[in-house]
Amino acid sequence: MDILLTLVTGVLVAGASYLMMAGTLVRFLLGLVLISNAVNLIIFVSGRLTYAGPPLIDSASKTVAEGAANSLPQALILTAIVIGFGLFAFTLALSLRAYSQLGTDAADEMREAEPEDRT
Amino acid sequence: MNSLVLSTITRILAPLLLVFSVFILLRGHNDPGGGFIGGLIAAIAFILISKAEGRRQAMVALRVRPLSIAGTGLLMAIVAGFWGLIAKGAFLKGIWPLIVYNADGSKGGLPIGSILLFDLGVFLVVIGGVCGIFFNLEKAVGEDTD
Amino acid sequence: MSLLRFLPAVLSALLFVAFANQYPVIARGDVLTVAWDWLPTLGVELAFRLDGLSLLFALLITGIGAVILSYAADYFKTDPRRDRLQILLGLFALSMLGLVLSDDAISLFLFWEGTTLTSFLLVGFDHHRDVARRNAVQALIITGLGGLALLIGLITMHQITGSWRMSDWNAAGFTDHAAYPMILLAVLIGCFTKSAQFPFHYWLPNAMAAPTPVSAYLHSATMVKAGIYLLLRLNPALGGTELWTMALVTCGGITMILGSLWALRQTDLKLMMAYTTLMALGALTLLIGLGSDKALMAAIVFILVHALYKAALFLSVGMMDKQVGTRDLRHIHGMGKSMPLAWACAALGALSMAGIPPLIGFLGKELIYTATLGHSLWVSGVALAANVMMVMTAIAVAWGPFVGRASHAQAKPMSVGLWWGTLVMGLLALILGSLPSLIDSSLVQPILAAVTGREQSVYLSLWHGINGPLVLSVATYALGFVLYRFMPRIRATLSDIEARYGEMDNLYQWKLDSLHRVAGATTRSLQNGRMTFYLRVTFGMLSLILWAALLDSPIRWPEQGLALTWIDLIVGLLAVVGTWIVVRTESRLIAISALGIVGAAVSIVFVMFGAIDVAMTQLLVDTLMVIFIAVALVRLPRVKLSRLTNRVAGFIAITLGAGVSVAMLAVLQVPMHLELTEFFGQNSLTEALGRNVVNVILVDFRAMDTLGEIAVVVIAALAAIAALKSKPEHKSV
Structure with a gap:
């Protein structure tokens, strides 16, 4: 399974980066969501996969059972998901703003800061 | 968006979701859950209200401006940090004032302290942040669609 | 009018007295040193050393500094920028003082760069003028690049000896080392850019965009001598080889001829002085390159000679500019009657520059001829040609503007700050020239010891009997006086040449423009x-x-x-x-x-x-x-x-x-390392009272990360809301 997941992650990254390079706001947003998922998978798989239970301490013992899932990458991913959501929301707001201000969704036509005829 | 079904379901579901979110927050230390998940659930509850009964209603349900909630949450987390700094000399160190140490070395009492305050801060930040963005997003998209 | 404006001058004068106080100690041949640890791990110290060479420069910096600061106080009497000018001049003086007193090479380099920076600010003092800004940047670029080259040389010498002390370097010597050509090249680029030697000379005349007191101080008496100082300072470590002589004599000779020739072409008196400064710097480089004891002695004396007459002449030109309103020698005549003090200053300076006895300039010129005659005929020829042109320039400065029919009505009266110091310098040139025994064994001798690394006695006098140098001197005067009659024609010819071939300044401009074009094209293609x-x-x-x-x-x-x-x-x-x-x-x-x-x-x-x-x-x-x-x-x-x-x-x-x-x-x-995971798993319940390890990591073990994260969430929300709430702007196309 872990080998399969590395391939799936590769597909996600390829699709996400292609979408982000496509040059329109909507596709950039879609790519951003996809690439967040891909990065989370990378962290998760790098922390090794086990079919064992979650890192919870049952009421009978004082420590996590031998062979439970790796807790550290999970904590990292949890944080990453929420931050990724914040980033996504901000990008969405910015895209809306840019579209209503500039009247185009083609990123390459947004050249207020770096106009074409600059010398 | 004036769907009778949606608004009826919301009237039942939203309070349930809110109670559930607090439950998830509180149980998070020992079972799956915690501030992030609880906060997201609560935020979804308010978004549901907003979709079913309008943004104004959701704002009323929230009572306080979303950004104030988020700010309060951040402040609580920082206070929790200084609590540890002042009491134990390390920023964000966990403090459990209500834990009792029994003679046999086991612990009793209530596990309430700076850590819970911190998690509560996370909870509020997530609610405030998500709701704040969502309400403004809806508003910017246009009053004409509401 | 507040007398506070003279405070910087007084401070400088006090420093002068303090250094003059050490004169007897140095005259005995002693050396004063003081050092503090600075970066002990790198072996860098704040090490200072006062020997004859440092003392001469320290006296020039503080003494001429006092004169210039008082001059500037009255030159900018009513100008609101006076404070800025004096602060910058003060900073410059301190950098320069640090430079000549440092024994540690890193300190020397820092002070060296300090003079570069203050010079940049002072050249660009009239920053509302395009040309001042451009020339300030030019001076900064050229001397700054030279500084980098110098740093390479200094670091290499440190690598070889393991010491940052220049006194250690002088004791070790590098002339036999494999890296010697590289070190020499680096140090020479540093010194040549700073002291405006060919092929880097063109920034100096452009630096005349600075106010006159600045030009007098930085660009004739002190800063441009920093390169000369370093050449003298490192002479024991690097000097005396064929490579050294060839490089210094060639570049110095070219600079000398170029400077004196272009001086004749100028009609702006200040620019004329700038080009004669080039001649003097070239002469000094040439003398150091010759390397014989006589040549080094000539160089030492000529530093003093030049500092005195050039500052005096610059300041006289400044007085004329201030009182008459123009510096163009074609438009000023006969002002001698209404400006007797300016005339006196200019005349003393010009006589010294032309090398007329009994001024100290004569002494300097005789020593130069002695040194060049001891080397070869063609070097003597170069010196003769340059000196003839100096005589012509001296007449143009001190004769033309003051005699004949008055071109301007009564000049405004001069305030005392403007003229006293100038006159003192002129008189000093006269006194020291008449009584050279005042300085020979007490000042020149310890300097020569510092520069050559050997003790030897020095005896100076005006009259040596009829010999080679005297014959050359007489020839110089005769040729100078005769050729002065053809001055307008010479000037016209030179203007033609300039118009036809352009100057090196154009080459600099072309290089700079090319750089801008390349950078612009790169940016346009990368930041499209x-x-x-x-x-x-x-x-x-x-x-x-x-x-x-x-x-x-x-x-x-x-x-x-x-x-x-x-x-x-x-x-x-x-x-x-x-x-x-x-x-x-x-x-x-x-x-x-x-x-x-x-x-x-x-x-x-x-x-x-x-x-x-x-x-x-x-x-x-x-x-x-x-x-x-x-x-x-x-x-x-x-x-x-x-x-x-x-x-x-x-x-x-x-x-x-x-x-x-x-x-x-x-x-x-x-292989996976699970130490952290195991630590969290074992301590989650016992230390943090939580059974959900992931949550415990988030809110307890790594709570700091989470705190940062929720802060990011709040910021993202704020930014998103700000973007959503802002009203659309209607841009004006």
């Missing part, structure tokens, strides 16, 4: 304002780095992974198909749904491998994202697929995706 381009470069580089790292080590297919079940295959397929749909669809709704599918598939993966918290968070966030996009969708445009297919982007995306897959496979081959 196209986001797709930026993203392609970013992802492309990422892929390149990834593959470079991967191909560096052997890639192996993992020997055994976890078993593959049908569920696994379905989940993987869901994610891949979802991704494919998002990429290919034109419908926004289908895209969002497919995105949801991918998110769900990822959540399932989390559930399967024991990450319940993560799966819950992922599902909730996924839901929220879909809701957000759905809300925003009505305001976002449709996607047109036709214009979005792009081979380059596709190639980059596929390479990157493949790279990520291979990298992950490679990671799985590496």
Whole structure:
């Protein structure tokens, strides 16, 4: 399974980066969501996969059972998901703003800061 | 968006979701859950209200401006940090004032302290942040669609 | 009028007295040193050393500094920028003082750069003028680049000796070392740029954009002598080789001739003085290059000679500018009657410059001729030609503007700050010239000892009997007086030449412009304002780095992974198909749904491998994202697929995706370290009273990260809300 997941992650990254390079706001947003998922998978798989239970301490013992899932990458991913959501929301707001201000969704036509005829 | 079904379901579901979110927050230390998940659930509850009964209603349900909630949450987390700094000399160190140490070395009492305050801060930040963005997003998209 | 404006001058004078107080000590041949640790781990100290050479420069800096600061106080009497000028001049004086007193090379370098920076600010003092800004930048670029070269030389010498002390370097010597040519080149570039030697000479005349007191102080008496100082200082370590002599004599000789020739061409008196400064600096370089004791002695005396007469002449020109309103020698005549003090100052300076006895200039010129005659005839010829032109320039400065019919009405009366110091310097040139025994054994002798590294007695006198140098001197006067009659014709010829061939300044400008063009073109092609381009470069580089790292080590297919079940295959397929749909669809709704599918598939993966918290968070966030996009969708445009297919982007995306897959496979081959995970698992309940280890990590063990994260969430919300709330601006096209 872990080998399969590395391939799936590769597909996600390829699709996400292609979408982000496509040059329109909507596709950039879609790519951003996809690439967040891909990065989370990378962290998760790098922390090794086990079919064992979650890192919870049952009421009978004082420590996590031998062979439970790796807790550290999970904590990292949890944080990453929420931050990724914040980033996504901000990008969405910015895209809306840019579209209503500039009247185009083609990123390459947004050249207020770096106009074409600059010398 | 004036769907009778949606608004009826919301009237039942939203309070349930809110109670559930607090439950998830509180149980998070020992079972799956915690501030992030609880906060997201609560935020979804308010978004549901907003979709079913309008943004104004959701704002009323929230009572306080979303950004104030988020700010309060951040402040609580920082206070929790200084609590540890002042009491134990390390920023964000966990403090459990209500834990009792029994003679046999086991612990009793209530596990309430700076850590819970911190998690509560996370909870509020997530609610405030998500709701704040969502309400403004809806508003910017246009009053004409509401 | 507040007398406070003379405070900087007084401070400088006090410093002068303090240094003069050490005169007897140095005259005995002693050396004063003081040192503090600065960066002990690097062996860098604040080490200072006062020997004869340092003392001469320290006296010049503080003494002429006092004169100039008082002159500036009255030159800018009513100008609100006076404070700025005096502060900058003061900073410059301190840097220069530090430079000549440092024994530690790092301190020397810092002070060296300090003079470069203050000089930049002072040349650009009239910063509202284009030409002042341009010339300030030019001086900064040239001397700054020279400074870098010098640093290379200094570091190399440190590498060889292990010491930063120049006194140690002088004791060691580098002339036999394999790196000697490299060191010499680096140090010479530093010194030549600073002291405006050919081929770097052209910045100095341009630096005359500075106010006159600045030009008098920095660009004749002190700063430009820093290079000369360093050449003298390092003479024992680097001097005396054929390479040294060749480089210094050639460049010095060219600078000497070039400077004196172009001085004749000028009509602006100040520019004329600037070019004669070039001549003097060239002469000093040439003398140091000759390297004989006589030549070094001549150089030492000539430093003093030049500092005195050039400052006096500059200040006289400044007085004329101030009182008459022009510096063009074609328009000023007969002002001698109304400006007797300025005339006196100019005359003393000019007589010294022309080398007329009994002024000290005569002494300097005799010594130069003695030194050059001791070397070769052609060097003597160069010296003779340059000195003849000096005589002509001296007449042009001190005769033309003051005699004849008055060109201007009564000049304004001069305030005392303007003239006293100038007159003192002129008189000093007269006194020291008449009584050279005042300085020979007490000042010149210890300096010569410092420069050569050997003790020897020095005797100076005006009259040596009829000999070679005297004959040359007489020839100089005669030729100078005769040729002065042809001055206008010479000037016209030189103007023609200048118009036909241009100057080196043009070459500098061309190089600078080319640099700007290249930089502009680079920026336009890299920062072209196209986001797709930026993203392609970013992802492309990422892929390149990834593959470079991967191909560096052997890639192996993992020997055994976890078993593959049908569920696994379905989940993987869901994610891949979802991704494919998002990429290919034109419908926004289908895209969002497919995105949801991918998110769900990822959540399932989390559930399967024991990450319940993560799966819950992922599902909730996924839901929220879909809701957000759905809300925003009505305001976002449709996607047109036709214009979005792009081979380059596709190639980059596929390479990157493949790279990520291979990298992950490679990671799985590496043994896993689980110390942290085990620590968290063992201490979660006992230390932090929590059974959900993930949550305990978030709110307790790594709570600092979480605090930072929720802060980011708040900031993101603030920024998003600000972007959403702002009203559309209507741009004026």
